[in-house]
Amino acid sequence: MVRVEYHQKKMISKGWIIGGLLIAFCIILSSILLLLYPFTSKEKHEYFSGENPIIFEGVQKGNAIVDNDSVYVPLAFIQENIDDSVSYDEKSNSIIITTADKVIQMPSESLTYYVNEEPVELHFSALKDKAGELYLALEPVISFYPMEYTILPNTNGVLIQQNGEKITHATITEKEVHEEKLRLRIEPSLQSPYTSETTLGEEVSIEEEKDDFYYVRKKDGVAGFIEKKLVSPGEKETITIIREQKEATLPKIDGPIQLTWEAVYTKTPHPNSLPQMPGVNVVSPTWFELENENGEIKNLGSLPYVTWAKDKGYQVWGLFSNAFDPELTYQALKDFDTRQKIIRTLLQYSQIYQLDGINLDIENVRPEHGPLVTQFVREATPYFHEAGLIVSMDITFIADGNWSAFYEREKLANIVDYLAVMAYDEHWGSSPIAGSVASLPWVEENLQKLLESVPNEKLILGIPLYARLWQVQDSGEVSSSALSMDKVEEWLEQHQLTPTYDEASGQNYAEVYVAEEKSTYKIWLEDDLSLRKRVNLASKYELAGIASWSRSFANETAWLALDMDNGQVTQK
Numbered sequence: 001m002v003r004v005e006y007h008q009k010k011m012i013s014k015g016w017i018i019g020g021l022l023i024a025f026c027i028i029l030s031s032i033l034l035l036l037y038p039f040t041s042k043e044k045h046e047y048f049s050g051e052n053p054i055i056f057e058g059v060q061k062g063n064a065i066v067d068n069d070s071v072y073v074p075l076a077f078i079q080e081n082i083d084d085s086v087s088y089d090e091k092s093n094s095i096i097i098t099t100a101d102k103v104i105q106m107p108s109e110s111l112t113y114y115v116n117e118e119p120v121e122l123h124f125s126a127l128k129d130k131a132g133e134l135y136l137a138l139e140p141v142i143s144f145y146p147m148e149y150t151i152l153p154n155t156n157g158v159l160i161q162q163n164g165e166k167i168t169h170a171t172i173t174e175k176e177v178h179e180e181k182l183r184l185r186i187e188p189s190l191q192s193p194y195t196s197e198t199t200l201g202e203e204v205s206i207e208e209e210k211d212d213f214y215y216v217r218k219k220d221g222v223a224g225f226i227e228k229k230l231v232s233p234g235e236k237e238t239i240t241i242i243r244e245q246k247e248a249t250l251p252k253i254d255g256p257i258q259l260t261w262e263a264v265y266t267k268t269p270h271p272n273s274l275p276q277m278p279g280v281n282v283v284s285p286t287w288f289e290l291e292n293e294n295g296e297i298k299n300l301g302s303l304p305y306v307t308w309a310k311d312k313g314y315q316v317w318g319l320f321s322n323a324f325d326p327e328l329t330y331q332a333l334k335d336f337d338t339r340q341k342i343i344r345t346l347l348q349y350s351q352i353y354q355l356d357g358i359n360l361d362i363e364n365v366r367p368e369h370g371p372l373v374t375q376f377v378r379e380a381t382p383y384f385h386e387a388g389l390i391v392s393m394d395i396t397f398i399a400d401g402n403w404s405a406f407y408e409r410e411k412l413a414n415i416v417d418y419l420a421v422m423a424y425d426e427h428w429g430s431s432p433i434a435g436s437v438a439s440l441p442w443v444e445e446n447l448q449k450l451l452e453s454v455p456n457e458k459l460i461l462g463i464p465l466y467a468r469l470w471q472v473q474d475s476g477e478v479s480s481s482a483l484s485m486d487k488v489e490e491w492l493e494q495h496q497l498t499p500t501y502d503e504a505s506g507q508n509y510a511e512v513y514v515a516e517e518k519s520t521y522k523i524w525l526e527d528d529l530s531l532r533k534r535v536n537l538a539s540k541y542e543l544a545g546i547a548s549w550s551r552s553f554a555n556e557t558a559w560l561a562l563d564m565d566n567g568q569v570t571q572k
Contacts, residue, residue, distance in 0.1 A: 040180045040190040047195040047222045053157045055221050056081055058207050064158045065135055070124045071149065071158055072135035082145055085378055085411075088134060089336035095127055095136060096336055098378045099144050101246045101385065105336065106136070113140060116382065117340075146241040157221035163241040168206040170216060172198045174230040184224025188213035196222040206233060248385035250417070251315055251356045256538070256564045257418070257460055257545025259284055261319065261359075263552060264300050271308035275556065279563030283309050283551070284359045288320040288349060293331035295341035301353045310354070317357035317392060320346055324364040326402060333372040336379075343380045347387055357390030359420070363403060370406030374415075381415050392418040392460070397446035410453040419454055420547045423447065423534075424464040429480055434470035436524035440506030440533055447541060460545050461538040463562065465553035467526045474518040485555040488525060499525055506533060531561035539564065 050063040054073060061081060065072040075095065078086050087096050089105075097104040106113040106126040113119075113126045120140070128135040138149050138158075146163035172182065183194035188210045196218060198204065207223065208215035214231050217223040259282035262268070268285060285305060289298040301318065309316045322329045332338050346358060360380075362373050377393060384391045393416050396404040413419055426442045427435035436442075443461075451459070467488050468480040483491065492499065492510060499508035508525040538546050548554065548562060560566055 040183070041185075041193050042180070043193040045186060045193045045195055047224070048155060048157060051156065053155065053221070055152075055157050055159045058217075058223070064138075065128065065130060066151065066156060066158075067124070067128075071138045071151065072128050073138055073141075073158070073160075075134040075136055078136055078141065082147070085375070087375060091335040092337055094336060095134070096375075096379070097141070097144060098382065099245065101248070101382050102144065103379050103382050104144060106140070108134075116386070144243065146243050148239075148241055152219065152221040154220040155222065159221055161239050161241075163239060165239040167237045167239065169234040169237065170204050170206045170214070171232050171234060172200055172202045172204065172226075172230060173232040175200060177230060181227060181230065184216065184218075184222065184226055185213075186224060188215075188225040190227075192225070195224045196220075198226065204231070206231070246386075249388055250385070250390050251388070253281055253315065255281070256543075257282055257547070258562065258564055259317070259420070259460065259545065259547040260551045260554070261286065261547065261549050262305075263550040266300070268300060268302035268305045269552075271304055274308065274551075275554075275559075277312075277551070277554075277559045279559055279566065280314060282315045282317055282357075284317040284319050284357075284547070286319040286321065286361070287353075288318055288346065290320075290322045290325075290328060290332055290342070293328060293338070295332050295338040295345070297342065297345050297349075299349060301349060303353060306353050306355075315356035315390075316353070317359045317390065318346075318349065318353060318355045319359040319361050321361040322363065322365070326364055326366050326369070329362065329365050330369050330372065333369070333376050339376050339379055342376070343383050346380070347383060350384075350387055350389055355389060357392060357417075358384050360391070360393040360416075362393070363396075365406040366402060367405040370408055373406060374408045374411050377412060377415050390418070391416045392420055394420045394422055394462070396422055398449055409450070413454045413458050416458075418458055418460050418544055420460040420462055421447070421450060421454075422462040422549070424462060424549070427468065427480075429468065429482065431480070432478055434468075434472055434478055434480070434522050436505045436507060437464045437466065437468055437526070439504065439524070440530075440537075441504070443534070444537055447537065451541065456542050457544055459541075459543050460547050461534065461543050463531065463534045463546055463548045464526055465531075465548050465550065465558060467523055470522040471517075472520045472522060483523075484553040485526060485558060488523065488527075489555070491523070495521075499527075501529075506530075528557055528561045531558060535562060535564055 048060055052064040052066050053060045054062050054064050054077060062074055062077050075088065085098060089096055093108040095106040102115055104113065104115050108127045108129060109125050111122050111125060124137060126137045126140050142148060148161055150159045152159055182198045184196050185192040185194050204216040204218055206214050206216050212228055213225040214228050215223060215225050216231060258279050260280055262283055262285040264286045287299060287301045291298045306316050360377060365373055381391050393412055395407045395409060398404065423443050424438040426438050427433060466482045466484060469483050469491065470480045472478050495512045497510045497512060499510040502509035505524050507530045508527055511520055511522040513520045535546060546562060546564065
């Protein structure tokens with residue numbers, strides 16, 4: 001028989017059906033509630049901390065002091081956000097501000113400050129000291145910078161805006177929305193704590209957008225994220241603030257600068273002894289030298305020399321040096337009053353000698369004192385420009401040690417008219433290895449590095465007119481002496497030597513062994529070939545010109561080789 005089995009079909013109970021329907025109903029209801037009610041965070045965070053918050057570039061940057069109608073901001077805020085060159089001078093208890101055409105001194109707790117030494121009266125102090133922290137009054141400060149400030153309603157925040165800052169105005173426009181969605185959130189999420197509330201029709205500004213949110217700021221300075229659909233962007237505005245600066249009227253130079261330094265050690269040479277120098281358009285006599293820490297200056301100036309130079313059509317840029325003394329330099333430049341004394345003295349000398357420019361030759365300074373040198377140059381340049389003087393400064397190629405590391409080259413390039421790089425002493429006088437004063441590959445390689453921080457139109461290439469005669473003894477001892485171009489020719493004739501071209505240095509080279517001295521003498525020549533190649537480099541990189549050290553080392557042929565309008569040499 002075939003067995004037939006019967007299975008009873010199970011019936012779904014009414015309880016399960018009802019339960020399923022309830023679950024479905026809850027899902028639908030929760031979805032509707034999520035749409036209608038945001039379940040947002042109700043946690044509120046304070047947007048600002050402290051009184052009188054400073055709002056700058058979209059964030060709070062410390063706090064101001066509001067004293068009646070005067071607003072003061074921390075000196076640190078100015079230094080970190082507006083101008084890092086603003087400094088405090090301890091001796092005079094003053095803040096020092098410099099612009100392209102002004103030097104401003106703001107003494108502490110004084111109703112007077114000084115612009116280019118001219119007094120300006122205030123009805124409030126320009127500088128305050130609160131618990132050991134210095135604060136600057138914004139009212140006089142903003143007159144020197146393209147910025148403005150507003151004291152905001154309700155919060156008493158201080159909004160500082162700069163020239164070129166862009167603002168997108170907007171309005172809260174969505175009507176059918178739960179009020180909690182109108183709150184400004186710390187993060188672009190409704191579950192994030194909020195900082196403030198907005199209302200329909202309220203005007204705000206948009207500063208950022210992220211995902212489906214705008215970051216907006218209210219009129220009182222409080223800001224936060226709000227959904228884009230609730231905001232209607234409006235007009236865009238660019239803040240325009242112009243501060244007039246007086247343009248310096250400086251002597252003009254036709255063509256590239258072709259400068260030669262006149263080394264003056266005890267007395268300026270008589271004009272009758274000076275040669276013809278075709279191509280030269282600037283002479284820079286080393287007349288002025290820092291004498292002591294009080295800022296007094298040695299003066300070797302000569303009016304007959306100036307008369308001779310002007311008759312030849314040369315500009316005269318008087319050179320000022322720091323005596324290459326690191327401690328003297330620090331003591332003289334660390335205080336504002338002493339720096340000002342140096343500047344005033346140089347201005348007096350510039351008038352006496354009818355100078356066209358000042359050449360600053362500051363060398364051998366401890367690296368940590370480099371900012372003092374920059375500050376001196378920063379304070380001196382507006383006064384020199386006001387007097388119609390071109391300002392140039394001598395620098396080295398980038399290297400370590402006192403002779404190079406202290407130069408803040410990029411900052412200096414933004415201050416002065418020209419930087420003259422002393423492109424020599426690759427092998428210095430006491431070098432343990434004999435070599436060229438400045439081989440051409442070495443010069444070009446270092447020039448390329450320097451041009452990364454100094455604009456070519458502001459850079460003058462220094463050129464040596466001397467060579468070093470090296471004595472290398474069989475014992476290994478090395479010594480050298482510097483020779484002028486004429487002395488090199490005499491030495492070559494004395495030993496009946498004909499130089500040969502040295503590929504590695506790009507220069508002509510000669511050597512001789514002197515048996516009785518058990519020594520080999522070596523020399524890398526500065527001659528017509530070498531000088532023209534250096535001029536070629538200045539032309540190749542479109543530099544402002546050249547400067548040669550020093551005039552007395554040159555022979556008659558040097559000036560034709562150095563003339564930047566006299567053609568280029570064919571490379572070997």
